Amino acid sequence: MxxxxxxxxxxxxxxxxxxxxxxxxxxxxxxxxxxxxxxxxxxxxxxxxxxxxxxxxxxxxxxxxxxxxxxxxxxxxxxxxxxxxxxxxxxxxxxxxxxxxxxxxxxxxxxxxxxxxxxxxxxxxxxxxxxxxxxxxxxxxxxxxxxxxxxxxxxxTTGEPLFKRGWREDKGDAPLKETLAAAMIAATGWDAQAREAATLAEVPPLADPCCGSGTVPIEAAQIALNIAPGGQRRFAFEKLLPFQPHVWQGLRDEARAAERPWPAGQAPIVFGSDVAFRMVDFARRNAERARVAQAIELRGGDALQRLPPSPRAGVLLLNPPYGERIAAAGVAGRNAAERAAGAARAGREQARDEDGHTADAFFERLAAHWKSHYAGWSAWLLTPDLKLPGRMRLKESRRVPLWNGPIECRLFRFDLTARGPRPAETGA
Ligand SMILES: C[S@@+](CC[C@H](N)C(=O)[O-])C[C@H]1O[C@@H](n2cnc3c(N)ncnc32)[C@H](O)[C@@H]1O
Missing domain, CATH: 3.30.2130.30 (VC0802-like)
Structure with a gap:
């Protein structure tokens, strides 16, 4: 062998x-x-x-x-x-x-x-x-x-596919596969920075403001703490003839010994929030089971109102709501619903783009919010919507092709710089 x-x-x-x-x-x-x-x-x-x-x-x-x-x-x-x-x-x-x-x-x-x-x-x-x-x-x-x-x-040698890490019981509506969340993190380069940081306090903050059941924050926190993704599950190789339990136990012990202990008093380094409190509950329970609850701050909140969770600039990483099934909620969702109701009362069809979405303001407002409050951060969004940068009125600095199952997506990177004063604000 x-x-x-x-x-x-x-x-x-x-x-x-x-x-x-x-x-x-x-x-x-x-x-x-x-x-x-x-x-x-x-x-x-x-x-x-x-x-x-x-x-x-x-x-x-x-x-x-x-x-x-x-x-x-x-x-x-x-x-x-x-x-x-x-x-x-x-x-x-x-x-x-x-x-x-x-x-x-x-x-x-x-x-x-x-x-x-x-x-x-x-x-x-x-x-x-x-x-x-x-x-x-x-x-x-x-x-x-x-x-x-x-x-x-x-x-x-694997059995159940590797994206099943063994910690997920609470799924939410459209959870990312853990393997895809890990690929998103790898594409940002944050994983290398986290591994190379001399102390956990030096790991750059990573935030997912539409975190759902917590897949991205949990993967990120496990990377920072050097927790092996397969430490909580069984594998097909355990039933194969070459399997020697003591060799496997040795590898598991080695992995446990290499984990980074969480220092007392250390503030969280990864942040997740979601407008749906039910999702935040799922994420919390998942984070507990994944042994990273201390490293992650999870809370409810609208991405359009969420202020930076850390004074240091870091990475925003998310697969935002998209389409009818996982529509944007919160302020933008209410506004879209009110516009739709108003249009219906007036007997008008509401404006829709060619993908059939209401051309809602969610992404435009998200970009404006980030420009106002997240200067210095880089934002990475996974989406099947290739026109997203246009919708956000932002120019991407990178686009990484990734597949979410059968759906071709792009992970867009936007470098957020402070919004300059508008002419009206300068009195010009
Ligand atoms: C595609 S899902 C993200 C799934 C997540 N990555 C996971 O693995 O579970 C999009 C999420 O955005 C949330 N959402 C929708 N509108 C939001 C808003 N305005 N602010 C924050 N979260 C929002 C939804 O509740 C949903 O959980």
Missing amino acids: NSLQLFLPCAAGVEDFLAAEVQRITGIAALRRSRGGVSLEASWRDALRLNLHSRLAQRVLARLWHGPYRAEQDLYAAAAEVAWEIWFTPRQTIKVELTAQHSPLKSLNFAALKIKDAVCDRFRDKRGERPSVDTQRPDVRLFGHLTAETLTLYID
């Missing part, structure tokens, strides 16, 4: 951040970046360490076969060659998941069935017993990926 080919899939746009993270966790510099993931040659111990420490990967897969195929029987032959018996026993349940890009095969289900048959037949020949399939809660997940010409087979 000292030389495994590992593949860590991630959301598109995250590859470079993931490569840097993998290098930091393993010390291995020879990495290959491909669209949607990072590969490396590493040990079993590295695989465990990556599961424990990666914030950006979706899972950690060990590649067991790679080569050309043309038809279903080639998939069977390939899967029959893999020594599955060194990974698990026929008493364990399995699930085969197959993905494809440009594969000429007609049915992915049939192709997956061929792979499953080969695995089971191999166990019957070698051990006299076949594993059974459990599509809901398998002990062992096998992944296959087909391109036009090649098949790759992997065994999964």
Whole structure:
């Protein structure tokens, strides 16, 4: 198990951040970046360490076969060659998941069935017993990926995807995946500043004024305190044959020992607020479970009225309300509702932009509020609305493409400078 080919899939746009993270966790510099993931040659111990420490990967897969195929029987032959018996026993349940890009095969289900048959037949020949399939809660997940010409087979070491850190019980309406929140933080560079700060008091403030269930603040606080994201969950590798509990316990102990203790009397370094008090409650409970409650100040409040939570300038980082489902509430929401009611009374259609939103003032007012009160801060907003800078009348200094599930987004950076006096204010 000292030389495994590992593949860590991630959301598109995250590859470079993931490569840097993998290098930091393993010390291995020879990495290959491909669209949607990072590969490396590493040990079993590295695989465990990556599961424990990666914030950006979706899972950690060990590649067991790679080569050309043309038809279903080639998939069977390939899967029959893999020594599955060194990974698990026929008493364990399995699930085969197959993905494809440009594969000429007609049915992915049939192709997956061929792979499953080969695995089971191999166990019957070698051990006299076949594993059974459990599509809901398998002990062992096998992944296959087909391109036009090649098949790759992997065994999964992770289990539930890595964005499930084990602390979330309270979700809210549209929580970010923890992996995406971590990618946003990595894109801002705040994570490196937090890790490199000599003391927690020197970590620059990070604030999410639309924090929902607290995903961004909680990820940020765990980064600052060096709390391993996988310390509170189980992994698929615990059921695989190479698993040695003492090795895993050793890695967990090492991670615990490397955490930064919270100094007595230290003021919070991360800030979250939301107009919905129910969300703030969720965020509080999540922060408790994630062991970062002391590091985060969470409170209710309208982003259009929230003053800087710290006298030092820092980073604003948020995925703001967007669209009908997660509409802006608070002052802007009331105004929009009043305008809509007024328009309805007057028998008029309210002005809508081409995306179908009421052209409400939320973003324009947010930008004005930030210009007045947040000079020196940098604001990073994740949004699928590519016209957001125009709506805010701000010019972005960076735009980072990121995917929120299937939705293509941009993380826009705005450098907030103090608003100069308007002509009327100077008497000109
Ligand atoms: C897309 S969600 C953010 C989800 C959050 N990142 C999470 O992971 O749970 C947008 C949030 O903005 C909040 N919101 C809407 N209008 C607001 C306002 N005027 N001020 C502050 N928060 C607001 C909503 O309550 C919602 O929780």
